[in-house]
Amino acid sequence: MRNVSGRHFPVVIIGGGQAGLAMSYQLKQREIDHIVLEKNSIAHSWKTQRWDAFCLVTPNWQCQLPGYAYPGSDPKGFMLRDDIVAYVESYAKQIGAPVREGVRVTRLAADPAGGYQLDSSDGEFTADSVVLAVSGYHIPNVPRISEKLSPAIVQVHSSAYRNPGQLPEGEVLVVGSGQSGCQIAEDLHLSGRKVHLAVGSAPRCPRVYRGRDAVEWLDDLGQYDLPVEQHSLKEKVRKNANHYLTGRDGGRDIDLRRFAAEGMRLYGRLHDVENGALKFADDLTTNLDNADRVYNGICKLIDDHIARNAIDAPKQTHYAPVWKPEAPVHTLDPTAAGITSIIWTTGFRSDWSWIDLPLFDGSGYPTHKRGVTTVDDVYVLGLPWLHTWGSGRFVGVGRDAGFVADAIEKRQAVRFNAATIAASEQVAKSA
Incomplete structure (x- = not known):
């Protein structure tokens, strides 16, 4: 493989977040030369796409990047x-990752000379292998129905929300009840703002149950190590919303019913805007009940584990609703309700358009098995449920990176052996 003025590398990692850094660590352990290209700066999304009071929902002990466990x-x-x-x-800094910040890769394609060509804001690079450590959260997703709202209503995506003070006076509608939606709704609620929340189908999880953080119980049960192939939903689990809870103020449950009892207005899923009016589905009761069913299902899973292993743990009852919806609200005039701003906690869309390689399925998702894609020498890392529930988290990304690094090392050995045989044959022909 060619090496033009230091622009060729055995491995190029695209993305300098925790996935790309974990990949760099694993390659360094195997003495494989590489470079990390990061379009912004290290930890960019943590710096710029999280609100002021943001905190992890998983305990600090789960921060286990390879070679660097939680130091606090x-x-x-x-x-x-x-x-x-x-x-x-x-x-x-600890691992000495060879990161070039401010380098945006604009195109990845096969190199006619072999390997891959990367066009970037810093010129062209070539590589034998490429690792796509860019997550799947690329473009803030704001539904097109937002265009039907009055321009007088301030609209903010969750990635741009920072604190209640950035919003105009008045009531706030939060659309979406995944982790971000519930935590932002809580942030506004605790500040004294009047909050309206359009509730979706995200499940919820207890924070502490029977004397321990639920994450500790689930870790003991091997839930974070469960491979996607063994999950009841198989690959469909990759599209599931994460359970909502919070680490705020030392950690606690998020109970939307309790918020409602305290004055937060809850609705079903927002499905349309007609003549400026918000249209909600009649599924609030179903969504709340399903979230509680998952919550109590986790409690039952822990109960069974405790009984099976004769663990001494305090008794605790399962969750019972503290509030129930009355007549559902199907239509709401936001202006009449005093709503002056809307926060869209509706996630992100993936953008793989800059990759000119046949590695995607019909939905645009990279086809892979544990990060090894269907295109030779191209890998993905850091995606939710790449291999296990822990894959998209600090606790699991290092193990996935190690698996990918092993695959790269094997491919390098194959190339080396092929080159050695070819060189021997050339010598024999010349003799």
């Missing part, structure tokens, strides 16, 4: 946004 003094606490940034930045 509060393993059962929950790191705040700036602490997370510091953790990732210090990891990059």
Whole structure:
């Protein structure tokens, strides 16, 4: 493979977040030369796409990037946004990751000379192998129905929300009840703002149950190590919303019913806007009941584990609703209701348009098995449920990176052996 003025590398990692850094660590352990190209800066999304009061929902002890376990003094606490940034930045320094910041890759394609060609804001690179460590959250997703709303209503995507003070006075509608939606709704609620919440189908999880954080119980049960192939939903689990709970103020449940009892207005899923009026589905009761069913299902899973292993743990009853919806609201005039701003916590869309390689399925998702794609020498890392529930988290990305690094090392050995045989044959012909 060619090497033009230091622009060729055995491995190029695209993305300098925790996945790309974990990949760099694993390659360094195997003495495989590589470079990490990061279009912004290390920990960029943690710095710029999280609100002021943001914190992890998983305990600090789960921050287990390879070669760099959580270094702080509060393993059962929950790191705040700036602490997370510091953790990732210090990891990059600790491992000496060869990161080039401010380099955006604009095209990845096969190189006619072999391997791959990468066009970037810093010119062209070539590589034998490429690791796509860019997550799947690329473009803020705001539904087109937002275009039907009055221009007087301020609209903000969750990635741009910082604190209640950035919004105009008045009531706030939060659309979406995944982790971000519920935590932002809580942030506004605790500040004294009047909040309306369009509730979707995301499940919820207990924070503490029978004397321990639920994450500790689930870790003991091997839930974070369960391969996608063994999950009841198989690959469909990759599209599931994460359970909502919070690490705020030491960690607690998020109970939307309790919020409603305290004055938060809950609705079903927002499905349309007609003549400026918000249209909600008649599924609020179903969505709340299903979230509670998952919550109590996790409690039952823990109960069974405790009984099966004769563990001494305090008794605790399962969750019982503290509030139930009355007549559903199907239509709401936001202006008449005093709503002056809307926060869209509706996730992100993937953008793989810059990759000119046949590695995607019909939905645009990279086809892979544990990060090894269907295109030779191209890998993905850091996606939710890449291999296990822990794959998209600090706790599991290092193991996935190790698997991919092993695959790269094997491919390098194959190329080396092929080159050796070819060179021997050439010598024999010349003799």
